[in-house]
Amino acid sequence: MTAHRDEPDEGEREMREFVASLGHDLDALRARHADDPPIDLLRAARAGTLPPGLQERVSRHLESSAWSRALLEGADDEAPVPALSKNDEDRLWRRIQTSAAPAPVPRISGGRSNRRWWVPSLAAAALAGVVIWTVSRDDVSTPAVPETPVAVAEPPSKPALVLALDKPDVRLGPGALTFRGAEVTPFVEAVEPAFEAYRQGDYVTAERLFAGLAERYPAAGEIRFYQGVSRLFVDDPRGALSAFQEAARTADDTFADDIAWYRAVAEERAGNRTDAAALLQQLCQGTGPRRAAACDALPAFQ
C-alpha cells in the first residue's frame, strides 16, 4: 500500500476520520482486494487484448467481481475521449513521415543493387525510436520533429519475396475432434463463422473472430494457425508470428509442417530471412508434405 503523498486539506482529514471509523471492515476490505488485478489489466481484459490464459482468468474475475466491475466502470465513466485537433493531426503526420523515412545510405560503388536492404530499415527504426523517446520526454509544445514536412518515404528496396503466400484449405486436426468429446458439435458451430469469413477472403473479420475463439478454446491450435494465416493476408507478419508460436505449442502434429512453412513465410515478410532459412532447412530435412517446396526455396535464402 503506498502512502498518501498529497498534503491533506480539511476535506481530506474529514474523509480519513470517516474511513478510520470503518475500522476492521476496512482492513477486511483491503485484505480481500489486495490481489485484485489493477485497473489497466481489467481494461485490457474488457478490450480482449490479453494473452489467452490471462485473458480468460481476468475476464472470469471481472464477471464474478462486482467490486472490480464497479472500479472499472468508474474509471472510464463519462471519461472524455480526447479529440485530435488539426494541429495534432499535422504533428502526428510529421512523426509518421519521420519514422517511415529511410535514413541516408552511404554511397557504395556498384550502384543501388549492392545496397543492403536492411540498412535503411534499421536506420529508420532507430530514428523512430529516438523520435518516440524524445516526444515522450518533452512537453507537447516542444516539437520533436522537423517543422518542414518530409516527403513520404518510398518502401525500402527489399529483395523480392521468395515464398508465395498460398491460402491453406480449412481443416480441423483429429486431436481437436477427439479431446473435446461431447463438445465437438458446439465447437464446430462456434468456429464456423470465422472459417466462413476466412473462406470468403475477409481476413480482417476472420482474424477478429479467431482472436475471440482463441480465448474461448486456448488449446485449439488450429484456431491460432488460421489466425496467423489471416494476419499474413492483412500484411501483419509480426502478428502472424505470435499466432504461429501459439499454434506450434498447442496444435497436433498434423499441423506441424504447415505451421513451420507459414512461419517461414511470416519470417521472410518480417525481414528475418535467417530465421526463415532455418525453418526451411528443418522442413527440407524432414519427410513432410512441405519438404519439396522448402528444398526448392532454400537456395534463394543462402
Add this chain to the structure above:
Amino acid sequence: VEDIEALYRQHVRAVFSYAYSLVRDRQRAEDLTQEAFAELIAKRQLVDASRLPAWLLTVVLNRVRDEWRRARVEERVLAHLTSAVDTAPSTPEALLLACKGLKPFHRTCLAMRYFQGCSIKEIAAVTQRGELQVKSALQYGLQKLRACYRELSL
C-alpha cells in the same frame, strides 16, 4: 495505396479513437496510430485501400496484444488472481456499491484514494482526468458516502 496522406487524413481519427479505446492513454494511442500508418506506408503496395480502416485497426489491435504478450504479466498475475468476491451487505464494498447519488467515477476515486492508497496524481493518470477533477470528485463523493453511512447506521 496511392495517396497516403489523403488516407491518413480520412482515417486518422478513427484509428486514434480505436487505439485510445483500447489503452486509455493519449500518448500510447498516438504511438499506436503512428505505428499503424507507418506500417501502411511500408506496405502501401500490398494493401488494398478498400480494406481501410479495418486493416489499420487490425494492426493497432495486434500491436496492443503484442505489448501485453511481451509484458509477460501472466506469471505475476495468475498466481495471485482472486476469484469472485462474495460481498455481504454490511461491508464497505456494499456501502460504496449501493450508495445512491454516488457516481461511478466518484466511487472509483474514493476506492483508489482511501482503500488502495493511490495519490491524486495516480488516480488522475488511471482515469485520464485532471487532478482538480479528481479532488472535486473526492469531496463530492465524501459527502454522499457520509450521508449513505448515516442512513445505514440509523
